[in-house]
Amino acid sequence: xxxxxxxxxxxxxxxxxxxxxxxxxxxxxxxxxxxxxxxxxxxxxxxxxxxxxxxxxxxxxxxxxxxxxxxxxxxxxxxxxxxxxxxxxxxxxxxxxxxxxxxxxxxxxxxxxxxxxxxxxxxxxxxxxxxxxxxxxxxxxxxxxxxxxxxxxxxxxxxxxxxxxxxxxxxxxxxxxxxxxxxxxxxxxxxxxxxxxxxxxxxxxxxxxxxxxxxxxxxxxxxxxxxxxxxxxxxxxxxxxxxxxxxxxxxxxxxxxxxxxxxxxxxxxxxxxxxxxxxxxxxxxxxxxxxxxxxxxxxxxxxxxxxxxxxxxxxxxxxxxxxxxxxxxxxxxxxxxxxxxxxxxxxxxxxxxxxxxxxxxxxxxxxxxxxxxxxxxxxxxxxxxxxxxxxxxxxxxxxxxxxxxxxxxxxxxxxxxxxxxxxxxxxxxxxxxxxxxxxxxxxxxxxxxxxxxxxxxxxxxxxxxxxxxxxxxxxxxxxxxxxxxxxxxxxxxxxxxxxxxxxxxxxxxxxxxxxxxxxxxxxxxxxxxxxxxxxxxxxxxxxxxxxxxxxxxxxxxxxxxxxxxxxxxxxxxxxxxxxxxxxxxxxxxxxxxxxxxxxxxxxxx
Amino acid sequence: xxxxxxxxxxxxxxxxxxxxxxxxxxxxxxxxxxxxxxxxxxxxxxxxxxxxxxxxxxxxxxxxxxxxxxxxxxxxxxxxxxxxxxxxxxxxxxxxxxxxxxxxxxxxxxxxxxxxxxxxxxxxxxxxxxxxxxxxxxxxxxxxxxxxxxxxxxxxxxxxxxxxxxxxxxxxxxxxxxxxxxxxxxxxxxxxxxxxxxxxxxxxxxxxxxxxxxxxxxxxxxxxxxxxxxxxxxxxxxxxxxxxxxxxxxxxxxxxxxxxxxxxxxxxxxxxxxxxxxxxxxxxxxxxxxxxxxxxxxxxxxxxxxxxxxxxxxxxxxxxxxxxxxxxxxxxxxxxxxxxxxxxxxxxxxx
Numbered sequence: 001x002x003x004x005x006x007x008x009x010x011x012x013x014x015x016x017x018x019x020x021x022x023x024x025x026x027x028x029x030x031x032x033x034x035x036x037x038x039x040x041x042x043x044x045x046x047x048x049x050x051x052x053x054x055x056x057x058x059x060x061x062x063x064x065x066x067x068x069x070x071x072x073x074x075x076x077x078x079x080x081x082x083x084x085x086x087x088x089x090x091x092x093x094x095x096x097x098x099x100x101x102x103x104x105x106x107x108x109x110x111x112x113x114x115x116x117x118x119x120x121x122x123x124x125x126x127x128x129x130x131x132x133x134x135x136x137x138x139x140x141x142x143x144x145x146x147x148x149x150x151x152x153x154x155x156x157x158x159x160x161x162x163x164x165x166x167x168x169x170x171x172x173x174x175x176x177x178x179x180x181x182x183x184x185x186x187x188x189x190x191x192x193x194x195x196x197x198x199x200x201x202x203x204x205x206x207x208x209x210x211x212x213x214x215x216x217x218x219x220x221x222x223x224x225x226x227x228x229x230x231x232x233x234x235x236x237x238x239x240x241x242x243x244x245x246x247x248x249x250x251x252x253x254x255x256x257x258x259x260x261x262x263x264x265x266x267x268x269x270x271x272x273x274x275x276x277x278x279x280x281x282x283x284x285x286x287x288x289x290x291x292x293x294x295x296x297x298x299x300x301x302x303x304x305x306x307x308x309x310x311x312x313x314x315x316x317x318x319x320x321x322x323x324x325x326x327x328x329x330x331x332x333x334x335x336x337x338x339x340x341x342x343x344x345x346x347x348x349x350x351x352x353x354x355x356x357x358x359x360x361x362x363x364x365x366x367x368x369x370x371x372x373x374x375x376x377x378x379x380x381x382x383x384x385x386x387x388x389x390x391x392x393x394x395x396x397x398x399x400x401x402x403x404x405x406x407x408x409x410x411x412x413x414x415x416x417x418x419x420x421x422x423x424x425x426x427x428x429x430x431x432x433x434x435x436x437x438x439x440x441x442x443x444x445x446x447x448x449x450x451x452x453x454x455x456x457x458x459x460x461x462x463x464x465x466x467x468x469x470x471x472x473x474x475x476x477x478x479x480x481x482x483x484x485x486x487x488x489x490x491x492x493x494x495x496x497x498x499x500x501x502x503x504x505x506x507x508x509x510x511x512x513x514x515x516x517x518x519x520x521x522x523x524x525x526x527x528x529x530x531x532x533x534x535x536x537x538x539x540x541x542x543x544x545x546x547x548x549x550x551x552x553x554x555x556x557x558x559x560x561x562x563x564x565x566x567x568x569x570x571x572x573x574x575x576x577x578x579x580x581x582x583x584x585x586x587x588x589x590x591x592x593x594x595x596x597x598x599x600x601x602x603x604x605x
Numbered sequence: 606x607x608x609x610x611x612x613x614x615x616x617x618x619x620x621x622x623x624x625x626x627x628x629x630x631x632x633x634x635x636x637x638x639x640x641x642x643x644x645x646x647x648x649x650x651x652x653x654x655x656x657x658x659x660x661x662x663x664x665x666x667x668x669x670x671x672x673x674x675x676x677x678x679x680x681x682x683x684x685x686x687x688x689x690x691x692x693x694x695x696x697x698x699x700x701x702x703x704x705x706x707x708x709x710x711x712x713x714x715x716x717x718x719x720x721x722x723x724x725x726x727x728x729x730x731x732x733x734x735x736x737x738x739x740x741x742x743x744x745x746x747x748x749x750x751x752x753x754x755x756x757x758x759x760x761x762x763x764x765x766x767x768x769x770x771x772x773x774x775x776x777x778x779x780x781x782x783x784x785x786x787x788x789x790x791x792x793x794x795x796x797x798x799x800x801x802x803x804x805x806x807x808x809x810x811x812x813x814x815x816x817x818x819x820x821x822x823x824x825x826x827x828x829x830x831x832x833x834x835x836x837x838x839x840x841x842x843x844x845x846x847x848x849x850x851x852x853x854x855x856x857x858x859x860x861x862x863x864x865x866x867x868x869x870x871x872x873x874x875x876x877x878x879x880x881x882x883x884x885x886x887x888x889x890x891x892x893x894x895x896x897x898x899x900x901x902x903x904x905x906x907x908x909x910x911x912x913x914x915x916x917x918x919x920x921x922x923x924x925x926x927x928x929x930x931x932x933x934x935x936x937x938x939x940x941x942x943x944x945x946x947x948x949x950x951x952x953x954x955x956x
Contacts, residue, residue: 032956206956209956210955211955211956212955220948220951223941223942223943224942224943224948226938226942228705228934228941229701229704229705229933231700231701231704251943251951252943255929259927260927260928260929260930261926261927262929262933262940262941263928263933264704264705264923264926264933265926266700266701266704266734266922266926268697268700269726269729269730270726272694272697272727273694273696273697273700273726273727273730274697275697276690276698276700276701277697277698277700277701277704278701279690279698280668280697280700280701280702280703280704281701281704281705281934282701282705283698283701283702284666284702284705284706284934286705286706286933286934288701288704302694303691396949396952397948397952398945398948399944399948400945401944404938438686438934439663439686439709440663440666440686440706440708442663443661443663443683443684444684445663446662446663446684446685446687447687448678448679448686448688448689449686449687449688449689451689451690451691452689460679
């Protein structure tokens with residue numbers, strides 16, 4: 001047996017299956033069991049753009065130190081898909097383990113002498129034990145949970161409790177699932193030395209933590225934000241956001257007596273229409289949003305420019321996936337930063353919110369509406385597939401019951417009556433934000449929304465000065481936006497340094513881990529996590545006070561670096577890009593390697 | 606589209622409607638369309654209809670897309686909020702507005718360019734959703750603002766001002782809407798004020814998408830010999846399939862119609878439409894018969910006008926969705942927010 005380092009509560013488990021075989025619930029069972037043993041875990045679902053029959057992987061990282069990013073190592077692989085067996089075999093880190101279904105013989109060319117290969121006849125065990133064909137397929141996946149429980153020393157009582165909760169309504173299923181688990185468990189304990197040096201050990205109960213994906217958290221956030229209208233067109237990877245909004249609305253927004261719904265979800269004919277619906281609903285004073293992905297933003301851009309110029313509050317969520325064009329719909333990237341920042345023709349600029357995890361998604365869904373209504377402009381929440389569709393361990397979501405939505409400068413009927421005349425696009429307060437009225441309130445407050453040239457009163461214009469007057473006021477509003485968006489968060493290095501790292505969104509977890517690893521190697525860097533665009537003064541200060549700033553992002557063209565160069569006073573030569581854009585979630589070692597290499601080359605020069 | 610405020614002059618003897626408003630309270634700014642444009646007659650009919658129905662101006666929303674027709678919401682009801690959206694996208698904005706506030710009376714004004722080309726998809730889906738609105742297509746068969754290109758409703762054989770002949774088939778919004786499952790479809794002519802006013806009122810009272818295709822000649826680019834959308838051609842080929850009368854809720858029907866000649870459709874708000882049929886074989890409540898009837902008249906080169914089809918029982922968008930009767934935007938935040946205790950409880954399932 002090859003030498004294996006002991007890895008207790010610090011390992012990566014990768015499960016290779018075929019989609020549509022029910023492996024998702026088996027994988028979630030393993031993940032939740034580790035979670036309940038108090039071990040910090042994250043789960044990454046690597047799936048195809050397909051319904052049934054193609055390879056899919058689930059990666060669970062257990063890490064006692066709480067590092068949540070992806071790691072490139074693989075300590076234990078469960079290879080349930082013969083189609084990807086050779087690839088899965090190659091990926092196992094030296095000293096690691098590979099479990100495969102030994103019901104069928106494997107080619108002798110598929111061998112490695114630096115890892116341990118463990119064959120379990122899962123199909124044979126299940127075929128002998130279960131009689132129905134479909135049940136055999138499903139139970140084969142449950143049986144590997146039993147194998148893993150034995151190999152990794154996962155608490156069987158925890159597994160049983162989870163099954164009982166999952167199938168509370170169908171106790172018979174608890175029984176059959178447990179039988180399958182014991183088939184795998186017993187085979188492993190009888191044939192292998194269990195547990196492996198790579199294993200789990202109870203370290204608490206993860207009290208105060210939950211497992212959630214970003215789309216669920218954002219959907220919940222929009223319920224708490226008081227959004228009543230959701231308009232959307234289904235697109236991976238944003239679809240489950242609206243699915244979740246609907247689930248939570250059914251739960252919390254259905255009148256118990258009448259069954260009436262205090263929400264309206266409209267599945268639009270396309271993204272163009274979804275954007276139009278969001279504008280229409282916000283115009284009449286309902287909080288309305290749309291979740292989409294990059295291709296949807298391309299289609300919505302016409303209306304986004306309209307909303308910017310006509311100053312209609314609106315919230316757009318871009319759960320980014322790999323572009324350009326259709327790209328890879330089930331892979332992750334941060335490739336729509338520039339698209340969203342400047343969406344639409346003409347001079348336009350839009351606030352962006354940049355959540356780093358599901359917890360941020362929940363909070364920023366609420367902030368997005370407060371900002372959109374305060375600023376009367378489209379606001380984007382830019383998440384990505386990694387945040388949106390993967391399982392994250394985050395602190396329990398908290399809600400402050402004293403929160404009241406900021407509806408911005410909306411005049412009531414009485415306030416309109418007190419005016420000589422209502423004018424829509426005049427800056428009375430010096431913050432660049434005009435007053436608006438809602439339809440159905442007071443005829444004196446009526447005005448005509450238009451995307452064509454208009455003056456500060458709201459009237460149509462082709463007059464140069466009147467046009468420019470409004471465009472210049474929108475710049476004043478942009479300055480106000482800088483003071484309202486969430487500030488960037490500074491994590492200072494342990495030692496005084498002139499090195500900086502800037503990152504945002506789902507790169508955050510990888511940077512946190514990389515910073516610790518780098519410090520162990522004597523490389524200290526201050527870390528600034530961007531949470532929004534436009535950039536506040538704190539970003540300028542950070543840029544000014546560091547000599548070399550690494551900008552970590554998940555796209556090919558260094559979009560955030562470009563945005564920093566365009567929108568701040570930075571001397572571009574100070575910025576060094578670290579780019580990861582292969583569609584997989586960013587692993588921390590990618591950052592450690594890149595910064596290490598850069599420093600070494602500086603020293604050599 | 607310059608913005609010219611209309612002078613307000615008090616004329617003696619002006620009539621007030623049920624809520625004490627004068628007709629001029631339903632007017633907007635001065636039209637900047639060409640003199641004689643059919644669209645201005647439609648605007649006047651809208652003003653007349655809304656005044657007669659005594660709709661509170663601020664309870665109306667008026668939306669449009671892009672084009673000559675889409676300028677017109679500025680020319681009626683200055684006390685209503687207006688939304689001049691982007692090309693072909695008026696229906697989606699209307700859908701959102703109606704989702705957020707179901708009690709506002711919604712008029713969408715579009716044109717053949719706006720609804721039958723770039724906006725053909727959204728037009729179809731407004732019908733499919735049975736969005737509670739009056740959807741007006743001011744149909745002139747031509748692109749006016751860009752100076753005279755054929756639109757998708759130009760008839761085959763119709764001649765452009767510069768002599769070019771259209772050889773493509775025309776998209777017929779009326780037949781399309783009926784085939785797509787529309788709940789209310791009418792056609793009229795901008796020069797037929799009486800019929801138009803009655804149809805507008807019926808369309809507003811109808812709970813669902815009411816499509817009105819109004820032939821509205823373009824005096825500048827499509828009013829010449831050889832055009833099938835000119836005043837002369839339309840007048841000559843017009844075929845009234847019915848005289849439409851609109852009876853508001855709780856009003857006694859006084860007009861007498863010979864039995865078998867008239868159809869009375871009572872709508873959900875209590876109002877009714879009385880159709881005095883010119884043709885005994887015409888039945889506006891039968892979808893397939895209506896389509897056959899329309900095709901028959903098209904073959905004869907006639908433009909059938911009147912209320913062509915109605916099914917007042919089809920559920921509208923909110924009925925299908927089960928949305929609360931109270932407009933969504935009127936809910937106080939406290940009625941929408943589950944609060945911290947619910948959040949805490951919910952998260953027990955996330956461990």
